[in-house]
Amino acid sequence: MKKSTQISGLPIISILDGNQVGKVKSLVINPDKGSVDFLTIEHEDFQVSVKAIPFKKVVGIGEYAVTVDSESAVIDLNEIPIANQLVNKKIKITNTKVMTRKGELIGEIVEYFVDQDTGHILGMELKVADKEVALSSESVVTFGKDIVIVKEDAASYFLNSVEELEGKVEDEETIPVIQEGQSLEDEEVKALKYKQIQLLNGKKATKNILDKNGNVLIFEGTVLTTDLIEKAQEEGPSIVVELSMNVEA
Structure with a gap:
């Protein structure tokens, strides 16, 4: 979680070549979604048009910089009508x-x-x-x-x-869990298991996941597949919870 003032003014660094793309000039708010969708850029070379970075292109926001993969993340707002409209709405929130x-x-x-x-x-x-x-x-x-x-x-x-x-805000990536002893219809159970597979598939285990007998079910560093997730599901809800708490993209 970051204050808006902790983001404004930060240098924007391209990871690919280590160059500073510019500084964060402002946060562009989408009032319908309740989110920051773009960060506008302050740079001496960007005098004619307004440049920005889509928030989804941001790799990280640290104490000293905002990082992006490369300078290709920078867009011209005049070429993206929706982004331009959001800038023109001038939603600022602070002091409102x-x-x-x-x-x-x-x-x-x-x-x-x-x-x-x-x-x-x-x-x-x-x-x-x-x-x-x-x-x-x-x-x-x-x-x-x-x-x-x-x-x-x-x-x-x-x-x-x-x-x-x-x-206070529910994590959209929360893995649904079937509780021990929970009575659900077969179709509902299938839907929950399918959702688990969707959210975990392709992620990497960050620690060894043990089965109920203490044997390694999934080794640290393993990229999860449908078969592995189904094996975890067969072991029970507690194993799925353990797995979901120890994965990374």
């Missing part, structure tokens, strides 16, 4: 008033927080009366240019710490 759908003004946004892997906006830090609280983006109805609209009961979901935001 927060109002409920019924028109009650509840505070002002001090900062917002972004998932550095997906670009999703996890939530915001608000100044409410004489204190600061955090609010998950789950309560947001509309990210507007002048006002952020939230649900009527948003105040009941205030968090005391921004660190709590990371636990």
